[in-house]
Amino acid sequence: MSTNESILEVTDLRTSFFTEGGEVKAVDGVTFDVPAGKTLGIVGESGSGKSITAMSILQLISHPGKIKGGEIKFRGKNLLDLTEKEMRKIRGNQISMIFQEPMTSLNPTYTVGQQIRESYKIHQGLGKKEGSKRAIEMLKLVGIPSPEKRLDQYPFELSGGMRQRVMIAMALACKPDLLIADEPTTALDVTIQAQILELIKELQDELGMSVVMITHDLGVVAETCDYVAVMYCGKVVEYADVRTLFKNPRHPYTVGLLKSLPRSDRDQEELTPIKGTVPSPDEMPVGCRFAPRCPFATDLCHEKLPSLDDVGDGEQIRCWIYTDEWNGDPGVKVYEPERTTES
Amino acid sequence: MSQKELLKVKNLKQYFPIKGGILGRTVNNVKAVDDISFTVHEGETVSVVGESGCGKSTTGRAILRLDNPTDGTVEFDGINLLDLNKKEMRKMRKDMQIIFQDPYASLNPRQTVRETLREAMAIQGVVPKEERADRIAELLETVGLQPYHADRYPHEFSGGQRQRIGIARALSVDPKLIVCDEAVSALDVSIQAQVLNLLKKFQKEMNLTYLFISHDLGVVRHISDRVIVMYLGKIVEVGDKKSIFENPQHPYTKALLSAIPVPDPDHDKDRIFLQGDVPSPIDPPTGCRFHTRCPFATERCKEETPELRSTGYMAEGHQGACHYMELIESGEHQPTRETSKVRQLSEEPERV
Numbered sequence: 001m002s003t004n005e006s007i008l009e010v011t012d013l014r015t016s017f018f019t020e021g022g023e024v025k026a027v028d029g030v031t032f033d034v035p036a037g038k039t040l041g042i043v044g045e046s047g048s049g050k051s052i053t054a055m056s057i058l059q060l061i062s063h064p065g066k067i068k069g070g071e072i073k074f075r076g077k078n079l080l081d082l083t084e085k086e087m088r089k090i091r092g093n094q095i096s097m098i099f100q101e102p103m104t105s106l107n108p109t110y111t112v113g114q115q116i117r118e119s120y121k122i123h124q125g126l127g128k129k130e131g132s133k134r135a136i137e138m139l140k141l142v143g144i145p146s147p148e149k150r151l152d153q154y155p156f157e158l159s160g161g162m163r164q165r166v167m168i169a170m171a172l173a174c175k176p177d178l179l180i181a182d183e184p185t186t187a188l189d190v191t192i193q194a195q196i197l198e199l200i201k202e203l204q205d206e207l208g209m210s211v212v213m214i215t216h217d218l219g220v221v222a223e224t225c226d227y228v229a230v231m232y233c234g235k236v237v238e239y240a241d242v243r244t245l246f247k248n249p250r251h252p253y254t255v256g257l258l259k260s261l262p263r264s265d266r267d268q269e270e271l272t273p274i275k276g277t278v279p280s281p282d283e284m285p286v287g288c289r290f291a292p293r294c295p296f297a298t299d300l301c302h303e304k305l306p307s308l309d310d311v312g313d314g315e316q317i318r319c320w321i322y323t324d325e326w327n328g329d330p331g332v333k334v335y336e337p338e339r340t341t342e343s
Numbered sequence: 344m345s346q347k348e349l350l351k352v353k354n355l356k357q358y359f360p361i362k363g364g365i366l367g368r369t370v371n372n373v374k375a376v377d378d379i380s381f382t383v384h385e386g387e388t389v390s391v392v393g394e395s396g397c398g399k400s401t402t403g404r405a406i407l408r409l410d411n412p413t414d415g416t417v418e419f420d421g422i423n424l425l426d427l428n429k430k431e432m433r434k435m436r437k438d439m440q441i442i443f444q445d446p447y448a449s450l451n452p453r454q455t456v457r458e459t460l461r462e463a464m465a466i467q468g469v470v471p472k473e474e475r476a477d478r479i480a481e482l483l484e485t486v487g488l489q490p491y492h493a494d495r496y497p498h499e500f501s502g503g504q505r506q507r508i509g510i511a512r513a514l515s516v517d518p519k520l521i522v523c524d525e526a527v528s529a530l531d532v533s534i535q536a537q538v539l540n541l542l543k544k545f546q547k548e549m550n551l552t553y554l555f556i557s558h559d560l561g562v563v564r565h566i567s568d569r570v571i572v573m574y575l576g577k578i579v580e581v582g583d584k585k586s587i588f589e590n591p592q593h594p595y596t597k598a599l600l601s602a603i604p605v606p607d608p609d610h611d612k613d614r615i616f617l618q619g620d621v622p623s624p625i626d627p628p629t630g631c632r633f634h635t636r637c638p639f640a641t642e643r644c645k646e647e648t649p650e651l652r653s654t655g656y657m658a659e660g661h662q663g664a665c666h667y668m669e670l671i672e673s674g675e676h677q678p679t680r681e682t683s684k685v686r687q688l689s690e691e692p693e694r695v
Contacts, residue, residue: 045531045532045533046502046531143685159620160620161619161620162620189394189395189558189621190394190558190560190599190602190603191394191598191599191602191616191617192620193602193604194601194602194604194614194616194685195616195617195685197604198614198616198685199685202685216531216532217604218532218606219561219603219604219605219606220604221606222604222605222606222607222608222610223604223605223608223610223612224604242608243608243609246606246607246608247608247609256533257532257533258606259536260532260533260535260536260537261532261536261561261606262535262536262539262559262561262562262564262565262566263561263564263565263605263606264560264561264563264564264588264600264603264605265603265605265607265610267564268565270540271536271539271540271565272536273533273534273535273536273537273540274533274536275537277501277503277504277534278501278531
């Protein structure tokens with residue numbers, strides 16, 4: 001996959017929800033690596049399973065959901081073998097997570113200081129005085145003005161951008177090796193988003209963390225990630241380094257996403273949407289999940305599911321077109337760079 | 344494009360009172376929209392952009408009188424809507440429709456699609472009773488749904504499909520103007536592109552006029568002819584799409600554009616980081632409302648409110664509300680604050 005050492009290796013992860021209507025395979029055999037010190041982006045549309053993948057890594061899946069199988073190796077150790085007690089020592093300590101909505105993920109009845117101190121108390125056994133000192137350092141680190149004053153404020157007294165900074169301060173309190181950021185800026189305005197993304201990037205460099213960035217925004221991916229996994233219907237369909245993914249996308253779904261994106265940096269005559277909609281879980285295609293919407297699909301695609309295969313240069317694709325078994329047009333061009341006028 | 348003025352908004356103000364105290368008196372106002380004027384021509388798409396709380400949605404609602412504006416005039420086809428009574432206003436709404444962001448919340452869950460569309464036609468009396476069934480089938484087909492969808496309820500549709508129903512409902516009365524309030528914001532990109540193409544197609548076929556309210560500048564660049572940039576209830580810049588995106592003049596527009604993540608890893612990131620958050624619209628900053636975050640702000644900006652104006656090198660119809668546009672352009676006025684760092688420990692205005 002990559003030449004770097006990986007801090008996280010997820011192999012064939014499967015998480016399902018058991019509902020009255022039957023089993024919903026939210027994450028269906030997901031495999032990816034997070035190279036140490038780098039940022040992996042997991043990108044996909046609603047229902048692709050990207051958030052459930054993140055929750056599965058920290059084993060935050062609750063009833064009726066269940067991790068059915070696979071392996072989540074964090075520094076060589078399979079997290080799925082750990083007991084809940086052992087897992088608790090990892091959460092917030094070695095692996096931390098920040099969520100989309102800072103208001104609902106901060107406890108409204110505790111002050112900012114109490115919430116950051118909790119981390120130090122649980123993982124490092126620090127008392128109030130030492131904890132507060134460290135909390136102030138953290139708030140300073142994430143660029144919160146007059147941190148001493150903020151320590152005694154409640155989440156509702158802070159703006160959206162400030163709350164997200166507090167969340168980041170909490171997540172980074174114990175200097176984790178891996179930060180999972182689930183849509184960390186989706187609820188924020190774009191000028192605030194720019195601040196938060198830059199902050200995460202700077203802190204990553206300072207602390208040497210690895211980051212898993214979960215997002216639906218391809219702009220955020222291009223800007224913050226080193227590697228990208230594109231998910232569709234619970235599966236990874238393409239894994240590549242960020243330049244390759246944007247300059248030479250290969251999976252028809254990735255290409256479709258890029259072509260439907262209205263750009264703010266240049267003029268486009270027309271958008272080329274992906275036809276149809278994401279299939280519902282109870283009518284999931286048996287072959288390639290994307291086949292019903294794919295402009296290149298053949299009988300093979302509808303009948304048999306392709307595997308996620310290495311195609312060289314650390315890139316992986318789940319598509320029949322790039323295999324020897326492809327029986328459609330041999331010269332098929334999935335992606336042709338458009339001629340554009342950059343502004 | 345014809346140059347007929349379809350919508351003319353003048354000095355529009357929308358204040359929302361804050362009640363307080365034992366007597367429940369108005370103690371203050373949220374100045375959501377504070378004295379804005381603009382014109383929309385027939386057949387064009389004018390976008391209103393800005394961040395949360397800038398007043399863009401309030402502007403759309405005020406125009407349709409979904410809220411009653413505090414002051415100003417809204418002329419539609421030469422008639423001042425603010426002079427009309429309820430009954431007259433309802434008649435006017437035949438010509439002006441709105442598509443909301445959340446298609447689920449804006450469709451009646453107890454009505455089938457057929458009932459929803461029929462009700463709209465019945466209220467406005469646009470299609471004779473006996474032709475309504477055919478018209479419904481035709482409308483559904485136009486927006487890319489099947490006639491058999493007519494007897495389903497909103498919960499049976501996906502988000503994209505629901506938004507199509509919202510569009511079908513707006514089109515059912517044959518309007519002239521459609522206000523699209525974040526109409527595609529809740530949709531995934533692949534579906535968003537389908538809906539955007541649909542809106543463009545209808546505009547061409549029916550000579551529709553759109554007032555497109557959005558925070559997504561990619562979408563705005565794709566769909567608009569002209570763009571209005573708002574900040575804290577004021578228009579800070581207005582102009583044709585090309586001018587706004589390629590020659591922005593107001594420091595806020597520049598910062599906003601530079602903040603958008605571009606889906607190209609090689610994109611040159613010359614980013615302007617604004618400090619802090621948008622101040623409260625209850626007690627907006629004096630002078631230029633952007634001065635608390637503006638990299639170029641001076642004492643003058645704190646005291647004097649800049650008016651929208653144009654100068655020699657700007658395209659026709661392109662206006663900005665900044666005292667220093669020319670001097671910033673020529674490089675004579677340099678930033679008074681750091682803009683390249685995100686962790687600047689300056690105190691920002693408190694939120695109320």
